Amino acid sequence: MSLLESITRGKENKPPRIFLYGQEGVGKSCTAAQAPNPVFIQTEDGLDEINTSKFPLAKSLNDVLNALAALRDEQHDFRTVVLDSADWLERLIWDKVCQDFGVRSIEKADGGYGKGYVHALTYWRQIVSLFNDLRNVRGMIVIVIAHSKVERFEDPENAAYDRYTPRLHKSATSLLCEWVDAVLFATKRFRVSKEEGTGFQGDRAIATAIGANGGERILRTVGSPACIAKNRFNLPAEIPLSWQAFMDAYASGGEANV
Secondary structure (H helix, E strand, O other): OOOHHHOOOOOOOOOOEEEEEEOOOOOHHHHHHOOOOEEEEEOOOOOOOOOOEEOOOOOOHHHHHHHHHHHHHOOOOOOEEEEEOHHHHHHHHHHHHHHHHOOOOHHHHHHOOOHHHHHHHHHHHHHHHHHHHHHHOOOOEEEEEEEEEEEEEOOOOOOOEEEEEEOOOHHHHHHHHHHOOEEEEEEEEEEEEEEEEEEEEOOEEEEEEEEEEEEEEEEEOOOEOOEOOEEOOOOOOEEEOOHHHHHHHHHHHHHHOO
16 A cells, blocks of 8 residues: 555544643542543542542552553453543652652753753653553543643743643643643632722722632633633633533534534
């Protein structure tokens, strides 16, 4: 067969790869647990109150690699694999890099100068490769969970500003964000209530904030100055934080692209 005969056309209907990050306690793990028949690879202890299938808490990078390999090679009926969480996995990866070079800090690995983070990417690529096998060979949905942090962004076209990003080293964030189909930021929408005339500035009455209400849990699917986000599914910029809401938007976006 010639190389030209290997060309494919049209849309390929493969399971989604999702990078879901957000603040602590917003409901990331609960949302992932609503996906079809999930199994969690847990690198942090926090799933005790969630009724789901999970591997024992990973204490090393090899524990994570072995769990992914088992899902690839052994018979099972799981349809979704969830890594919870990427930022705790990163600590295991850094531990492995330190072990490789006999140092106590990744900053010192291979002579320093940031080389440790480059070596860490080698292990991240192993993780991504195993995820690709689960998606392409076993037909599994892949969900990677991470916590968020506020990071200063130096915009070359505008003034610098703060935004939410995954709590990972920038090289790992870049790799995962490029690989997945959707980077989703989970957060809460708050509204601050004000009451007229509850304070004074000189002789003038002023409005005073009396608290926040709302707290609706949402997913942001499109990047903005507030957060990193993206999607390849033509999703609305904001949807409720639930698996069903994501799937409804996913189905509607796919129909819009037909």
